[in-house]
Amino acid sequence: MDTARELVLTLKQGNNSHVGYGLQKEGEALVGHILQNMLKSPLPTLVPETKNEEDSIRYREEGNQHFVMGDDTEAIKCYTMSLAYANDGELMSHAYANRSAALYRKQMFKECLIDIDSALDLGYPEEKRKKLKERGAKAIEEIKKKLKIKKDDPIDTEKLMNMCLSEKVTEVPITVRYRNGKTENKEEINKNGQINGNKEDSVNDCGIPPTKEKEPRYLADEGPLKLTYGPSKEAPAVSDGVTIAFSRKYGRHLVASKEFKPGDVVSFEDPYAHIIYTQKYYTHCHHCLSRSYNLIPCPKCPMSVYCSENCRSVAWDMAHQLECPILAVLGNLFNVDKDKVRMLTKIVRFLIVVTAKGKKITELREDMKVAECNPDNRTAGFTHEGILDSNNAQSALSLATNMTTRPLIGVSAFACISALGAILLSTQTNFFCKKYEMDQLKDIDNIPELKFCGSLMFRACVIMSSNCFTIQQEPGVKTGSGLYVTHSLYNHSCAPNTFRHFEGLTMITRALEPIYPGDQIFTGYGAAYAHMPRSERKEKIMQDYFFECNCPACSSDWPMYNEILQHHVGSISKNKELVEKLKSYKQRLVKNMYDIDAVKSVLGILYKEVSQPCEEIVHAEQYLKSYYLGKFNHMST
Numbered sequence: 001m002d003t004a005r006e007l008v009l010t011l012k013q014g015n016n017s018h019v020g021y022g023l024q025k026e027g028e029a030l031v032g033h034i035l036q037n038m039l040k041s042p043l044p045t046l047v048p049e050t051k052n053e054e055d056s057i058r059y060r061e062e063g064n065q066h067f068v069m070g071d072d073t074e075a076i077k078c079y080t081m082s083l084a085y086a087n088d089g090e091l092m093s094h095a096y097a098n099r100s101a102a103l104y105r106k107q108m109f110k111e112c113l114i115d116i117d118s119a120l121d122l123g124y125p126e127e128k129r130k131k132l133k134e135r136g137a138k139a140i141e142e143i144k145k146k147l148k149i150k151k152d153d154p155i156d157t158e159k160l161m162n163m164c165l166s167e168k169v170t171e172v173p174i175t176v177r178y179r180n181g182k183t184e185n186k187e188e189i190n191k192n193g194q195i196n197g198n199k200e201d202s203v204n205d206c207g208i209p210p211t212k213e214k215e216p217r218y219l220a221d222e223g224p225l226k227l228t229y230g231p232s233k234e235a236p237a238v239s240d241g242v243t244i245a246f247s248r249k250y251g252r253h254l255v256a257s258k259e260f261k262p263g264d265v266v267s268f269e270d271p272y273a274h275i276i277y278t279q280k281y282y283t284h285c286h287h288c289l290s291r292s293y294n295l296i297p298c299p300k301c302p303m304s305v306y307c308s309e310n311c312r313s314v315a316w317d318m319a320h321q322l323e324c325p326i327l328a329v330l331g332n333l334f335n336v337d338k339d340k341v342r343m344l345t346k347i348v349r350f351l352i353v354v355t356a357k358g359k360k361i362t363e364l365r366e367d368m369k370v371a372e373c374n375p376d377n378r379t380a381g382f383t384h385e386g387i388l389d390s391n392n393a394q395s396a397l398s399l400a401t402n403m404t405t406r407p408l409i410g411v412s413a414f415a416c417i418s419a420l421g422a423i424l425l426s427t428q429t430n431f432f433c434k435k436y437e438m439d440q441l442k443d444i445d446n447i448p449e450l451k452f453c454g455s456l457m458f459r460a461c462v463i464m465s466s467n468c469f470t471i472q473q474e475p476g477v478k479t480g481s482g483l484y485v486t487h488s489l490y491n492h493s494c495a496p497n498t499f500r501h502f503e504g505l506t507m508i509t510r511a512l513e514p515i516y517p518g519d520q521i522f523t524g525y526g527a528a529y530a531h532m533p534r535s536e537r538k539e540k541i542m543q544d545y546f547f548e549c550n551c552p553a554c555s556s557d558w559p560m561y562n563e564i565l566q567h568h569v570g571s572i573s574k575n576k577e578l579v580e581k582l583k584s585y586k587q588r589l590v591k592n593m594y595d596i597d598a599v600k601s602v603l604g605i606l607y608k609e610v611s612q613p614c615e616e617i618v619h620a621e622q623y624l625k626s627y628y629l630g631k632f633n634h635m636s637t
């Protein structure tokens with residue numbers, strides 16, 4: 001605690017409350033001190049979670065119970081777990097075969113065929129293959145029905161698959177064929193610990209591309225995603241017409257220098273580093289976070305599963321080869337609660353990315369020395385080219401830490417988590433060139449970069465706890481957490497003038513209201529006036545982000561959405577002139593509910609003519625958000 005206090009005091013004296021730089025030396029001292037103390041006392045034994053027959057069978061049986069009860073979704077999840085824990089081809093083949101039954105009943109015939117193919121490929125027992133092939137034949141019949149192919153037409157499975165995807169029938173293929181016979185296991189790891197497999201190949205095990213989700217409506221209407229005024233020169237992830245500003249009160253923040261209309265794209269960006277939430281481990285791809293029913297396992301650990309060979313191999317190269325043994329022990333750590341385990345997975349991922357898997361530690365040290373010397377808060381972490389770069393280590397390390405406003409207890413806890421992260425990396429992986437025994441860590445100076453990397457993880461803790469965004473690719477489904485460098489400059493308002501949505505892992509921010517030159521551009525950190533009472537919001541914002549919110553909704557204590565709608569707060573219904581002005585847009589929407597330009601125009605008019613809170617503004621904002629969040633995609637035209 002004393003070392004943590006010293007660190008915070010030094011930062012306060014240096015007036016360095018906002019940016020990530022200015023704490024490298026002190027961070028190293030703090031983590032080093034904690035590491036030394038941790039290593040003095042006996043550490044808990046680290047027990048890795050491994051693939052094994054018992055768990056694979058247990059999860060398969062659990063899946064069977066759900067299947068019998070008619071809960072196919074839960075059955076599929078259990079069979080995926082059975083697959084992830086399977087330690088040989090036969091167990092895997094059983095998991096695939098059983099999953100195919102649940103997929104068949106769920107009417108996911110293409111997915112069903114993919115699993116049948118994998119089961120047969122992995123040597124599903126001879127005596128059971130007949131039944132599996134019969135299921136395959138029935139699935140094909142169903143697909144043929146869907147494609148309106150005549151019952152007796154002979155058909156080639158692979159061609160059929162491609163036809164299913166394009167949904168176009170141009171020619172009827174000739175034979176029924178499974179891709180069995182080939183028994184080599186694509187999931188083998190070669191001598192260098194790399195997963196074999198073609199990286200370009202964006203297909204699942206049996207050569208069939210994963211189902212493409214329907215394209216979001218806005219992409220069809222607007223064409224490919226682009227920034228409203230093209231990329232800004234200083235921060236290419238935000239639109240030209242947005243500038244980075246700094247003030248004592250707001251820290252770094254974004255200010256408009258051009259006008260943005262509702263729906264305009266203000267910024268979009270891919271994550272610098274991201275992780276999947278543990279609750280989604282066996283339902284979503286660990287790399288792209290998409291929902292998948294044909295997940296395939298990491299060949300080494302029972303934790304990670306992927307939607308395709310491509311995701312599996314990209315994830316392995318990017319980070320998983322180092323994370324794999326760490327994830328295996330994390331779940332079995334005693335006395336470490338879930339939030340700390342989540343933070344550990346985040347900071348290990350961050351360290352792997354920021355150091356390019358440990359290959360660029362020296363280079364990073366040098367770059368950081370230069371970055372530390374920049375006295376200008378506004379341009380902290382700008383690259384040599386003078387930009388805030390979404391993919392750059394210096395830029396990522398420059399994000400707000402809130403070091404001077406955090407409680408000391410939190411600072412100490414983060415230092416302990418980082419020290420534990422350093423121990424795991426050095427004893428479970430080759431990150432520091434070789435795997436160390438716990439005894440060899442007694443003198444931490446034996447490993448030259450241990451303290452430095454520990455301090456980077458400490459910095460990752462303080463940065464990530466104040467800057468990460470929840471990733472929601474489907475409305476209401478929170479799949480993971482990501483650090484988005486440029487988006488981290490948005491300050492919070494409980495009534496923000498923008499909203500966010502996702503396209504894959506890409507986070508997109510659009511104007512919700514008209515934004516004028518000089519306006520600060522805000523996002524919401526999850527405490528929206530719409531759904532949370534003011535007192536709760538204030539508490540949450542103070543606890544998680546350490547500032548007092550003084551947005552209009554907080555200052556004037558706006559009622560929440562349900563009250564606004566129930567009591568018609570601020571309604572324009574008695575303003576005959578305005579109602580008349582909006583009439584034509586209403587008619588356009590009655591004719592075509594997807595006429596989003598009409599909604600944008602309504603919002604533009606309302607914001608000019610009335611003040612918030614206002615019932616009609618709430619309706620129009622909800623409409624606009626629903627359109628971009630994909631809520632309309634499931635409705636029929």
Ligand SMILES: C[S@@+](CC[C@H](N)C(=O)[O-])C[C@H]1O[C@@H](n2cnc3c(N)ncnc32)[C@H](O)[C@@H]1O
Binds near residue numbers: 249
């Ligand atoms: C994601 S960062 C936003 C960028 C940050 N202002 C910076 O300097 O890099 C979150 C932190 O910014 C500050 N912040 C965000 N919204 C704010 C607001 N409305 N008023 C004052 N500070 C705010 C808080 O310190 C918060 O923890």
